[in-house]
Amino acid sequence: MSTASTRLTKLLAPxxxxxxxxxxxxxxxxxxxxxxxxxxxxxxxxxxxxxxALNRYYYQSRIPAKDASLVARLPTAELRREWRRRLIDHxxxxxxxxxxxxxxxxxxxxxxxxxxxxSTDGLLPATRFAVDAYVHFVRDRSILExxxxxxxxxxxxxxxxxxxxxxLAGYNWITAETLAYFTPRxxxxxxxxxxxxxxxxxxxxxxxxxxxxxxxxxxxxxxxWSQLDALYLAYVEPGMIPPGAFVPER
Amino acid sequence: MSTASTRLTKLLAPxxxxxxxxxxxxxxxxxxxxxxxxxxxxxxxxxxxxxxALNRYYYQSRIPAKDASLVARLPTAELRREWRRRLIDHxxxxxxxxxxxxxxxxxxxxxxxxxxxxSTDGLLPATRFAVDAYVHFVRDRSILExxxxxxxxxxxxxxxxxxxxxxLAGYNWITAETLAYFTPRxxxxxxxxxxxxxxxxxxxxxxxxxxxxxxxxxxxxxxxWSQLDALYLAYVEPGMIPPGAFVPER
Numbered sequence: 001m002s003t004a005s006t007r008l009t010k011l012l013a014p015x016x017x018x019x020x021x022x023x024x025x026x027x028x029x030x031x032x033x034x035x036x037x038x039x040x041x042x043x044x045x046x047x048x049x050x051x052x053a054l055n056r057y058y059y060q061s062r063i064p065a066k067d068a069s070l071v072a073r074l075p076t077a078e079l080r081r082e083w084r085r086r087l088i089d090h091x092x093x094x095x096x097x098x099x100x101x102x103x104x105x106x107x108x109x110x111x112x113x114x115x116x117x118x119s120t121d122g123l124l125p126a127t128r129f130a131v132d133a134y135v136h137f138v139r140d141r142s143i144l145e146x147x148x149x150x151x152x153x154x155x156x157x158x159x160x161x162x163x164x165x166x167x168l169a170g171y172n173w174i175t176a177e178t179l180a181y182f183t184p185r186x187x188x189x190x191x192x193x194x195x196x197x198x199x200x201x202x203x204x205x206x207x208x209x210x211x212x213x214x215x216x217x218x219x220x221x222x223x224x225w226s227q228l229d230a231l232y233l234a235y236v237e238p239g240m241i242p243p244g245a246f247v248p249e250r
Numbered sequence: 251m252s253t254a255s256t257r258l259t260k261l262l263a264p265x266x267x268x269x270x271x272x273x274x275x276x277x278x279x280x281x282x283x284x285x286x287x288x289x290x291x292x293x294x295x296x297x298x299x300x301x302x303a304l305n306r307y308y309y310q311s312r313i314p315a316k317d318a319s320l321v322a323r324l325p326t327a328e329l330r331r332e333w334r335r336r337l338i339d340h341x342x343x344x345x346x347x348x349x350x351x352x353x354x355x356x357x358x359x360x361x362x363x364x365x366x367x368x369s370t371d372g373l374l375p376a377t378r379f380a381v382d383a384y385v386h387f388v389r390d391r392s393i394l395e396x397x398x399x400x401x402x403x404x405x406x407x408x409x410x411x412x413x414x415x416x417x418l419a420g421y422n423w424i425t426a427e428t429l430a431y432f433t434p435r436x437x438x439x440x441x442x443x444x445x446x447x448x449x450x451x452x453x454x455x456x457x458x459x460x461x462x463x464x465x466x467x468x469x470x471x472x473x474x475w476s477q478l479d480a481l482y483l484a485y486v487e488p489g490m491i492p493p494g495a496f497v498p499e500r
Contacts, residue, residue, distance in 0.1 A: 034490065125469075125473070125475065126380065126476040128383070129376070129380045129382075129472075129476060130379045132383055133383070221493070223375070223379070226376040230476070238487050238488070243471070244468065
């Protein structure tokens with residue numbers, strides 16, 4: 001996988017690498033996608049928001065598998081502890097619910113059955129393929145690429161703030177409690193992405209490694225973008241729901 | 251992955267299993283997709299046909315990897331020889347071109363550069379995710395499921411005949427030579443699918459195995475369908491081309 005527009009010809013200084021990564025976010029992060037603009041702008045029907053929550057659940061549910069496969073490959077206790085924090089954030093500690101559980105609450109809050117969501121029966125196939133691609137990428141690529149693929153979190157605090165305020169304003173059937181998933185993410189994501197950014201700035205020491213880092217982030221942006229593409233096609237315009245996928249109630 | 255509509259409650263006779271498989275094809279095979287109807291009906295622009303050829307190339311190019319990973323796991327020389335034929339069909343014998351090479355010719359015939367197509371630079375991310383999902387499925391699931399996932403070939407001779415005649419009638423810039431990819435497939439696909447169908451009818455001996463066979467075919471139909479979904483969204487309606495993907499010339 002390569003993209004002509006980001007082919008490096010010389011080694012970047014660490015801050016130049018960061019700038020190149022932020023430029024990828026500025027052009028490819030899914031806050032630019034029409035589905036997100038509609039979601040935040042209060043322009044979606046309840047069924048469309050349900051489709052989003054249902055499909056995004058699969059992404060949430062696979063994040064701990066993704067992170068565990070990286071923890072399994074990290075070489076030092078220090079690195080493993082750092083990344084293990086993400087497992088706790090997503091799976092909880094047995095007392096405080098983790099991100100996966102909080103997403104199920106969000107899905108219930110928008111009117112879906114918990115068991116139906118967890119079954120993933122109504123998932124869009126494209127959601128499954130994109131999310132699984134991410135899990136496989138982190139499992140199969142270098143540690144550097146795996147860490148770099150997490151860097152979309154650099155851009156998530158803005159989108160989360162926008163999303164929560166926009167959704168509370170736009171949908172009178174959505175409560176702050178329903179959106180409680182996002183509150184801890186506002187502090188977790190910056191902590192995670194600061195570590196990951198420093199890691200890639202320190203460890204991408206050749207042109208080839210820097211190229212890999214940029215392409216890992218481009219790949220991950222594609223994972224997020226294509227999930228919204230699939231939602232848009234199926235549930236917004238032209239409304240082509242694939243066979244077997246969730247059909248909102250009229 | 252499960253789908254309520256196909257959950258078996260009792261063991262099917264082999265012919266009932268075949269009927270259930272054919273019913274999946276009748277409701278989920280991608281000949282039903284609006285993109286294919288437009289393709290065959292001569293309703294696409296040259297740029298849209300190019301986008302199809304470019305993206306479908308990635309599918310063609312990964313089929314030998316998919317088949318080789320199954321050959322590597324088959325237990326007998328007889329089975330490996332049977333499945334090895336597919337490798338020859340797709341990669342050629344060094345004299346006669348295989349399916350991958352013939353697809354590059356098709357892509358050139360519709361006006362794309364061979365190197366650009368082979369680089370996969372302009373691929374839709376969703377195409378990559380769907381195709382890779384198929385390769386991973388065949389590598390990671392049981393042999394029975396891997397064989398069953400090939401059964402979309404049961405339905406391909408009809409679509410090929412329809413496609414070739416429709417495209418020759420609908421696009422005066424497409425020649426029979428350009429579509430030469432499809433000619434050998436008219437005999438290869440039935441030979442392959444007859445073997446695979448007999449294999450699953452003989453080897454799916456429990457309700458669970460029959461369920462796996464049905465779900466493997468549903469999965470594969472999703473792989474094909476979601477590729478057309480991605481093409482439709484990006485290049486037909488509403489025309490939302492993801493960042494970095496092929497942009498047709500105006």
